[in-house]
Amino acid sequence: MGKNLTSLVSCFARGYHYLNNDSWVFEDALAHCLLTKQEYQEISQSMIEGIHFFNPQFEGTKEEALKWIVNHQLAPTVLARSAFYQDCLKQKMERERQYLIFGSGLDSFAYSLLKGLNVFEIDRPDVIKDKLQRLKNAHIDYDHVHFIGCQLEDDDWISQLYKNNYCQDVISFSSLLGLCYYLSKDDFSKLLCILNKNVKEGSYLVFDYPCDHQSRESLKNKQLASGAGDSMKAKYQHDEIEKLLLSHGFEIEKHLDYDVITHLYFDEYNQCHYDSPIIPFQDISYVFARKR
Template structure:
């Protein structure tokens, strides 16, 4: 996205997370803040997000956040006290953070943060004391410099969440961010999602990918970066990550969608995957 405007895809994700709270019972991700944040100002978008056609995408939005927050919980149990949300958009974790010792750093473009803070104020959602906004214009400041200025302690372990961002990056920008995480102390980690190389998809999967790609391009935020699981693992190993766990839709179904009365389950199309990489 451009640094001078807020993200349309971030709004779409937030609306789907809110719709998930309303229509999918029980929710995979329990996020009442999403409903308050979105409010009733987007009825047409909410109706579309609740439609059966968008069910799989809605489920994936919830599952990727749940998986990331489960990974974070494991890190906190091992003593991590710093959580960096990269490309935070309208992420709501900081406003329902159950860990009193965890400091949360939300990193995003200045325009997106101004927009989010206005939405938070309108919804009367209080800013927690252990939240730090890191407004970063990547044309003038590096991620490492921005985090240092915001008070992240680079001598202590940190966990990074990086959802809904990697497919929109250049390869150089992706590697630059990974290098920051890889320089953190042993025990630090990052969870992110990525788009699977379209040429490896099934014919049906390729049709679904092309439709999604057209929508995000029309919103001004086109997909740029794709990986095969093998290429992605090689990137992480070259950067120095010691632990790599990749999770596909089948694994997410096993973790979060078994034995549901409503039958909610992720499709096997395999457009995206999740990965956790530890230093």
């Protein structure tokens, strides 16, 4: 499989959810196209073999084991944050704006909802190289996307952004989904500072973050990420996030916690799938903010 196992597993979760349902928390028809059949099968098998790591008391078939792991462990945060991002986009999306996807991994928004718009995908050089090959293999058009290979902990990404025709005088919509888990608090603050200096007033920012209290499911994901070489580095309190954003010139428009996330993104799905519900993690929150 590819180097970025965390990104592969997230893509698998979105793909599995789409392929095995007729209604969705978040509908991603392209995710499975970015994985090879072998990768999809290998991830499936690996998860099935690890069922007792996730649920020591589990009893059932291999298919039931995989469904349990996806619905309880892999998919909740991946699906809900994507649905949240989609909702925020639909409220503010305009053709003349710029769309920045930080830590883009195997995200497919640029090729579905943002198709034909001015998109910048920003991630590590090896991840970008791998993504481009997958897009070619899947015959997915990416002519409207600028790919920025960099380390976000460094300052070089902003100069590369400008070299790829980023315009500071145009309102931008930035996604940092699934990112701040893997940045130290200092690096996340630095990223917000650079964004504040380089995006136009009225620009938008959306991200999710782990709260100080840690759920059993998040602990398992932390162990998985560590095993894949991705260390989770930070957790936040709600008021800490609000103060941090204000200090960098961003004002929160939406700040969603467990109860609201459950109601908005899972209640309807779970009513139709009461025998196999998807429950969000209690220690993940979502933010939609605007530069003042």
